[in-house]
Amino acid sequence: MVTTLLVIVIILAIVFDFINGFHDAANSIATIVSTKVLTPFQAVLWAATFNFAAYFYFTDHKVADTVAKTVFAQYITLEVVLSGLIAAISWNLLTWYYGIPSSSSHTLIGGFAGAGMAKALTLGETAFNAVNFTPIIKVVSFIVLAPIIGMIIAVIINLIIINLSKNARPSTAEKWFKRLQLVSSAALSFTHGGNDAQKVMGIIFMALVANNVLDVNSPMPEWIPLSCYAAIALGTMSGGWKIVKTMGTKITKVTSLEGVSAETAGALTLGITEHFGIPVSTTHTITGSIIGVGLTKRISAVRWGVTYSLLWAWVLTIPVSATLAGVVFAVVHYVF
Structure with a gap:
């Protein structure tokens, strides 16, 4: 039976995906905008096209399945899903307002887990009874691993490209790198859509099961x-x-060559993790990749002060989202 609350939950879930889109748009278009390969409008249109194109390829829904299993089914109610979504949307909007590239993936998972824990407490149980730690540990471990993998792949790709093109005429090489950036940014947008859209799919599916x-x-x-x-x-x-x-611009100054390296590294990392059903952060991955191309020049090329502030946002996202979701659940539980 379709209820008003279920409709609200589905609408909020789709709104979250919309916010995820503009919150994470920077992941695939920041470098092509900063290197002036495309105008901002052309860049978002390019990225959006490949975000949606992922629908036709990523049909296994492994990431959606992982997200859906972060809270045990017996603790999932519409109130739990609603609370998790409200918390995730709130954190996403707050970090977007301050220009902080935090993870939409982790705020959604943190919110969902926090609301599930609050539900367990209302049943007189231990909060952690609601949490399935197998997928949670996998997600948390890739907070560290995803940017490191992206960074390592970016360093390798960047060094290979530099060595292959060291005898090329600079003007000719720059022209080709700008063309290749269209391909690499498309690949990143494609894998971003495939990884991130699935997270809300799992939430909506569990809301339908709960109802x-x-x-x-x-x-x-x-x-x-x-x-x-x-x-x-x-x-x-x-x-x-x-x-x-x-x-x-703030992490390190990126050239077209480095943009190709960073975007290709990000796309490869996202493609690999999606294959194994791991809901990683696109934001963390591409940030690590951008740091990687900066490191191939020199350590001081990376603005570490900016990087440290990003790391704090990454560390805080899951616990803050979980806490906020618990508070929202208390209010929602009282109302409904």
């Missing part, structure tokens, strides 16, 4: 991935210029 619309073993209705990919693409088209500025 007895679907069985937990049911196949995912096609309208869920279609609406999620469309929402994230539309969100990307709306921009997110504050974070574009941080990613494109």
Whole structure:
């Protein structure tokens, strides 16, 4: 039976994906904007196109399945899902306002887990009874691993490209790198859509299960991935210029060559983790990749003061989102 609360939850989930789009748009377009390969409008249109194109390729929904299992099914109610979404949306908007490239993935998972823990407490149980630590540990470990993997791959790719093109005429090489940036940014947008859209798909599916619309073993209705990919693409088209500025200029100055290296490294990392169903942060991954290309020049080329502030945001995202979701759940539980 479809209830008003279920409709609200689904709408909020799609809104979250929209916000995820403009919050994370900077991940795939920051370097092509900063190197003036495309104008800001052309860049967001380019990224949005490939965000949505991922719908036709990523059909296994492994990441969605991982997110859905972060809280045990017996603790998932519409109130839990609603509270997690409200917390995640709030944190995303706050970090977007201050131009902090935090993780939409981790705020959603933290919010979902926090609301589930609050639900367990209302049943007189220990809060951690609600949390499935197997996927949570996997997610938390990749807070560290994803940027490191992105950084290492970016360093390797950047050094290979530098050595292959060391005898090329600078003007000719620059022209080719700008063309290649279109390919690498498209690849990053494609894998970003494939990884990030799935996270909300898992949340919506569990909301339908909680409301007895679907069985937990049911196949995912096609309208869920279609609406999620469309929402994230539309969100990307709306921009997110504050974070574009941080990613494109504040961490390190990025050339077209380095943009190709960073975006390719980010796309490879996201593609690999999606294959294994790991919901990593696109933001963390591309930040690590950008740091990697900076390190190939010299350590001082990276603005470490900016990087440290980003690290604090990454560390705080899950616990702050979980706490906020617990508070929201207390209010929602009282109202409903």
